[in-house]
Amino acid sequence: MQGRGNGQGRIWLLSGTxxxxxxAATLLRHGWRVEVSVVTPSAARAYAGLDLDRIAVGPLQGEEAIEAALKGGDVFRWVIDATHPFAVRISTDLARACAECRQPLLRLQRPLEHGGAVQLLNQIGDLAGIDLNGRRLLLALGGRHLPAVHSAAVAVGAEVYARCLPSADGLRAALAAGLPPDQLAVVRPLQGACAGAIERALCRRWRITDVICRQSGGVTERLWRGLSADLNLRLLMLRRPDSPAGVETVESEVSLMKRIQSPQRPCADG
Structure with a gap:
């Protein structure tokens, strides 16, 4: 177990909610000192009550900013990248900066999900090859994808619907996509035993025939795989991008804890 006063027991965790x-809670229980970086204030609230060394809020401004953070204080034993599978830019910048600083980096990657009939798309442009004429398509993906996916789907004849989070960024992206007000739901997904209830209700209300989401793994992907099977929907999924080359990867919290407590020397050469 690492002592909380030991500089070599510090971890920088980059993640969401x-x-x-x-x-973070597990790391703290095992005696690690933990610094967390998140993008938004709402994400920071999910860490309330944890005895963190520090929590930083806001996007990291590129590779140079990450290098400055790595060089600017006490050393980290590990940097852990637990960001979203589609957060390609931050993962790439993090990999390059850690390699430059010879900082041990570990990527927590959600395992791939299986089950249900899924049509994978390599890119948004692949919608042009899918027959969506007269179909009712629900956009169930991140806000930054909404304008491009909406445009591509309308171009092939789909009637497009979407839901977005009740946040400034979510609403901004939905409005930029040009969705009519009666084809947009501003909702916060339910958790626990009620998870999926809002999405199921929207699919029924709008008589959705097709859903497009991201191959992001975790709870959200499992939700759409299950709903598409239950409601007989065609599920289109944007393929997950590859992790940065050369980064050591684990697929579970258990594997991660075993690795960081292993006597094996961390790999810091990228």
Whole structure:
């Protein structure tokens, strides 16, 4: 077990609200000192009550900013990248900066999900090859994808619907996509035993025939795989991007804890 006063027992965790808070709690229970970086204030609230060394809020401004953070204080024993599978830019910048600083980096990657009939798309442009004429398509993906996916789907004849989070960024992206007000739901997904209830109700209300989401793994992907099977929907899924080359990867919290407590020397050469 690492002592909380030991500089070599520090971890920098970059994550969101999915795996991040329970992982941070586990690290703290095992005696690690933990610094967390999240993008938004709402994500920071998910870490309330944890005895963190520090929590930083806001996007990291590129590779140079990460290098400055790595060089600017006490050393980290590990940097853990538990960001979203589609957060390609931050993962790439993090990999390059850690390699440059010879900082041990570990990527917590959600395992791939299986089950249900899924049509994978390599890119948004692949919608042009799918027959969506007269179909009712629900956009169930991140806000930054909404304008491009909406445009591509309308171009092939789909009637497009979407739901977005009740946040400034979510609403901004939905409005930029040009969705009519009666084809947009501003909702916060339910958790626990009620998870999926809002999405199921929207699919029925709008008579959805097709759903497009991301191959992000975790709770959200499992939700859409299950709903598509239950409601006989065609599920289209944007393929998950590859992790940065050369980064050591684990697929579970258990594997991560075993690795960081292993006597094996961390790999720091990228």
């Amino acid at each position: 999915g795996e991040g808070p329970p992982l």
